[in-house]
Amino acid sequence: MSDQESGMPVEIVMIEDDEGHAQLIERNIRRAGVSNKLTPFTNGTSALSYLFGPDGQGTVHAKRSLLILLDLNLPDMSGVDILTKVKANVHIKRSPVVVLTTTDDQTEIQRCYDLGANVYITKPVNYENFANAIRQLGLFLSVIQVPKNE
């Protein structure tokens, strides 16, 4: 996928604790033709320290473009925490957040949208649909413009 200025690739940050899910997601993204760098994390703590950088302020990602794939159910914290923190930080709040999770609780979905999630996708157990969803996402990712961070 491209970003507003050519030459600066968008990095996909995938925060998913289940390695199996991470594999499935990555395989299907690649099948959709998306070749961007994919940085996986299996827990919230390490993801946050990557996103906010060594100074904890997110300056490391200033002027960069990120896309975040977020699972809500992480072992050490709720993905909602990460969503809130990301959307509150001036440097990374522009990064689109795609919430991928097994929950289809309406309240949860509303809450994520209220907190600034850009897309919410339920991981269906039916693999066909799941693979399709990821592939659509990949296609979607291949055409959207990801804004650059401040």
Next chain:
Amino acid sequence: MSLFSWVNVLPAGRRTVLLLASAVLVLAGLVGASLWMVGETYNRTGELDRAQRVLDSASQVLGEIRDAETGQRGYLLTQDPAYLDPYRSAAAALNEQLDALDASAPSADKGVVQKARQLINAKMLELQRTIDLTKNGKVSEAIDRVRTGRGKILMDDLRSTLLPLTDRARGNVRANLEATRANVTWIAIATGLGALVIVLLTGISVILSVRQIRGLEAAQKEIRSLNEGLEQRVLDRTSALTQANDEIQRFAYIVSHDLRSPLVNVMGFTSEIEAAVAPIEEHFAAPEDDKKLEGARTALAEVPDSLKFIRQATGRMDRLINAILKLAREGRRELVPEHVKLDTLLEGVIGAVQHQVTEAGAEIKLAPTYLDVVSDRIALEQVFGNLVDNAVKYLADGRPGRISLSGRRRFGKVEITVEDNGRGIAPQDLERVFELFRRAGVQDKPGEGIGLAHTRALVRRLGGNITLTSDLGVGTRFIVELPNVLEGSGVG
């Protein structure tokens, strides 16, 4: 006052009626007495009046005679008929006065009055004689008659006759006055007594009424406080139920979610493997085709990973189900209450982790509690074992770990504290750490996220409660509250 002790046996209502009845009786008596006295006073006043009239009439009589005498004397001296006027008017009035005297004199003195009348008649006759003589010019004869002193003798007789009458009348007056004064005094006394009785009995009635009202108010207050107590208890139970319900909901959510997650992998990777079959079949169908060979190789390369993930996922589901079953089983195990010396039990728990503690360069201490409790020993060991394990597991790097155990008794409960200076728990995770399969903070230690969930369930089964306070980066404190005696036990 044993004579009236039976009064106290009566119920309050009857007592009041009895009091009021006696009040009415006493008052009736006093009023009757007063009325009787008033009647007496009327009588006395009547007597007084009569006696007064006697005196009055007597003196009037004497006065009229003197007037007559004066007229007679004057006429005798001057022969002026003007002096006969007083004589005539006196003579005329005399009978009236005598009748009045007769009327008011007591029956005992009727004889006296009779005699007085005779004397008076004689006297008037005498006076008339002298006046007649003078009228006829026989003045000196008249004077001679006067000189005989007959008139004077008659007057003296009259006076002495009337004296006992007037004396008796005066005596009557005095006596009646005295009697009236006495009566009035009695009336005053009776009224005063009456007032006193009224005041006394009103006072007693008021006291009894106030007591009754107070009794009613106290009863009302008690009902109100019981009501409030009841409402509070209902609220407590409801909140406990709501909490339990919320936990069940959360539990159901977690369980379904945590089981669904591995299922996604199983379904996903089986489909992946299924998808890998096609290119391989195509290769076998056209073995010379290099592209198909490449396709088959790529597909096959991914299969081991797929299988690995499937195995991992099913393994995880198995562990999850086992953990849930274990929790359910623990919930069903029968609790065996017995006398437990807390210090002995806690020292045992500490002993079990002493090795790890020393290795980690930390220290663990128990402040002797000297407390006993009746509860299930195994459950207590599991609870405190878990808490101490966690304390050792989640120490903070960079400072020597210090874990302390203490306890105290409060309001029929026992409170045991496990405190550490480890890495602490963030405020948003204070409830999360108790949730099944959930953990918090940096994930650098092994664990399934089952320990605290199990511990809390167990503490609740023991009839107690577990609370947690913590400061991220500073330390954590768990407080386990237990009843002194495990309910349902036959011990103690």
